[in-house]
Amino acid sequence: MKIQNPFRLGLFGGLGVLVAVLIGTAVGNLATIITYVGAALFLALGIDPAVSFLERHKVPRPLAILIVLVVILGVVVGFVFAIVPVIVEQVGRLIEQVPDLISTLTNQEAVQEWWSATIPWLSYDQAVKSVTDFLNSNIGSITAATVNTVFGIASGAFGLLIVVILMLYFVASLSSIKRALYSLVPATKRETFIDLSEQITSSVGRFVMGQVTLGATNGVVSFLFLTVLGGILGEPIQYAALLAFIAFLGSMIPLVGTLTASILITSAVWLFDGPPAVFVVGIWYLAYMQIEAYVISPRIMNRAVKVPGVLVVVAALAGGTLLGLLGALVAIPFAAAVLLIIKQVIIPRQNAL
Numbered sequence: 400m401k402i403q404n405p406f407r408l409g410l411f412g413g414l415g416v417l418v419a420v421l422i423g424t425a426v427g428n429l430a431t432i433i434t435y436v437g438a439a440l441f442l443a444l445g446i447d448p449a450v451s452f453l454e455r456h457k458v459p460r461p462l463a464i465l466i467v468l469v470v471i472l473g474v475v476v477g478f479v480f481a482i483v484p485v486i487v488e489q490v491g492r493l494i495e496q497v498p499d500l501i502s503t504l505t506n507q508e509a510v511q512e513w514w515s516a517t518i519p520w521l522s523y524d525q526a527v528k529s530v531t532d533f534l535n536s537n538i539g540s541i542t543a544a545t546v547n548t549v550f551g552i553a554s555g556a557f558g559l560l561i562v563v564i565l566m567l568y569f570v571a572s573l574s575s576i577k578r579a580l581y582s583l584v585p586a587t588k589r590e591t592f593i594d595l596s597e598q599i600t601s602s603v604g605r606f607v608m609g610q611v612t613l614g615a616t617n618g619v620v621s622f623l624f625l626t627v628l629g630g631i632l633g634e635p636i637q638y639a640a641l642l643a644f645i646a647f648l649g650s651m652i653p654l655v656g657t658l659t660a661s662i663l664i665t666s667a668v669w670l671f672d673g674p675p676a677v678f679v680v681g682i683w684y685l686a687y688m689q690i691e692a693y694v695i696s697p698r699i700m701n702r703a704v705k706v707p708g709v710l711v712v713v714a715a716l717a718g719g720t721l722l723g724l725l726g727a728l729v730a731i732p733f734a735a736a737v738l739l740i741i742k743q744v745i746i747p748r749q750n751a752l
């Protein structure tokens with residue numbers, strides 16, 4: 400449509416900008432829901448390879464979905480019954496030690512002696528006065544931050560429940576979703592599109608399983624190491640199961656997860672066990688991070704998504720910056736999808752010119 404009147408042109412341009420602003424506002428308001436849907440779809444794609452494997456072995460898809468979900472539920476329940484009681488018991492012991500820790504920290508003479516021996520260049524009284532003044536002047540913001548943290552934890556638990564429910568729906572209807580998406584593609588390009596889509600969804604599934612494998616490896620090895628170390632030193636490492644669970648969760652986060660978990664575990668050992676256990680644990684995790692980064696992770700990731708190591712790092716950093724933890728998780732299979740499109744679509748087109 401040709402518009403010759405400048406006023407009409409400006410009006411249509413303004414309406415276009417207004418629509419764009421409204422769309423951006425709507426997307427911003429729906430950011431949480433979009434994140435839930437993206438996480439659920441990501442997990443559903445991670446489960447789908449197991450369902451497809453059973454389908455290839457003549458198992459009907461509804462039954463295959465039920466079998467996979469029952470197996471996952473069984474693993475989770477088994478993990479809960481095996482690990483959570485130990486974690487609860489150790490957390491209970493930790494809570495029992497809190498009064499002694501508080502009494503030690505509130506013993507001003509002992510604290511002053513430690514302070515004078517450790518930080519002689521900083522006045523203890525001046526430091527206490529500065530901390531007290533800061534707490535008094537920021538008590539309102541500290542209270543608000545505490546309340547917001549509590550609400551954030553509750554919101555996170557509710558969001559996790561929503562993600563699990565959405566994941567179940569996506570797993571059950573993934574085939575119909577794919578068929579509906581494929582039907583929107585022109586028939587002349589549908590076969591290529593289906594082939595690429597199946598490769599991409601398969602790479603996502605392998606990536607999810609690869610991350611779970613990395614986490615399980617770190618968790619099991621950490622538990623065995625801490626148990627053996629406690630036996631060698633003659634005194635068990637406190638909260639070994641809890642620390643192994645932290646290692647399991649950490650290794651499932653790309654790039655920074657293992658490092659963060661290693662720092663937390665080493666700090667906990669330093670706080671509750673002290674030397675020489677903390678030195679052995681610190682050296683162990685320094686060595687394990689190198690083994691995971693250069694041996695375990697490349698083998699698993701190369702088989703899972705076939706993405707070069709440099710691109711894995713860049714993609715995870717970019718995804719984490721844009722979308723946080725979910726972005727870091729999605730970025731690597733997204734990079735694998737982009738590589739597939741470049742290799743199988745763009746390069747053949749360029750060669751045909």
